[in-house]
Amino acid sequence: NAGVTQTPKFQVLKTGQSMTLQCAQDMNHNSMYWYRQDPGMGLRLIYYSASEGTTDKGEVPNGYNVSRLNKREFSLRLESAAPSQTSVYFCASSPGTGAGGTQYFGPGTRLLVL
Amino acid sequence: EDQVTQSPEALRLQEGESSSLNCSYTVSGLRGLFWYRQDPGKGPEFLFTLYSAGEEKEKERLKATLTKKESFLHITAPKPEDSATYLCAVQTSGSRLTFGEGTQLTVNP
Numbered sequence: 001n002a003g004v005t006q007t008p009k010f011q012v013l014k015t016g017q018s019m020t021l022q023c024a025q026d027m028n029h030n031s032m033y034w035y036r037q038d039p040g041m042g043l044r045l046i047y048y049s050a051s052e053g054t055t056d057k058g059e060v061p062n063g064y065n066v067s068r069l070n071k072r073e074f075s076l077r078l079e080s081a082a083p084s085q086t087s088v089y090f091c092a093s094s095p096g097t098g099a100g101g102t103q104y105f106g107p108g109t110r111l112l113v114l
Numbered sequence: 115e116d117q118v119t120q121s122p123e124a125l126r127l128q129e130g131e132s133s134s135l136n137c138s139y140t141v142s143g144l145r146g147l148f149w150y151r152q153d154p155g156k157g158p159e160f161l162f163t164l165y166s167a168g169e170e171k172e173k174e175r176l177k178a179t180l181t182k183k184e185s186f187l188h189i190t191a192p193k194p195e196d197s198a199t200y201l202c203a204v205q206t207s208g209s210r211l212t213f214g215e216g217t218q219l220t221v222n223p
Contacts, residue, residue: 004157042118043158043201043213058210090157100205102148105157 002026004106006091012112013081021076021109023091031094032074033058033103034066036087043090049074051097081113116141120202120214127221130191135217137202138184147185148211149178150201158201192221 007022025032033048045058049068063085065077078085088110092103117140127133146165150158162171164180171178175196177188187200199218203211
């Protein structure tokens, strides 16, 4: 089992460019999440999907959009990247259909916005 | 608002020197407390979930305990491979996880 996979691993963008971060899980989990991790801030939830076909805002949703493509895949889109979005982005999944529970994380995408 | 505070921010131990990491929380209606390990450049790896005061869980050299206000992660006779950042998170009724900032543990040989 691969667990949670994320692409790309690294990305450099210029201010104003757009990109989509991809996430897939092979554990048949119902819920999926996008977090960002910044020094001194801990992990903060951007968006989550408690079940296929639903998405909800987390703590820091501004500047991001998400799509739950199917049960396996959950993508995060930056429409117009800003330097404040420089961060490490983690996707996670959990078996339940709520916003919490034991979550399993991917390896992360490191994004630098110049 | 749910709050999670981890201490110390960083801890340096000699191999074999046992110690504890602390996670204190201020929440209403705890549904679960989670411990994760994170190695540099990698995603958090799940370790334990604790649900009620008095509960304890063990895995190899790690033991997690829970009271009504805090959780401890006890590390017995640590080895260099235990070096990592340890994250704590809490979940309250109907809410998402709130993470602490972590404790960076270094175990010297």
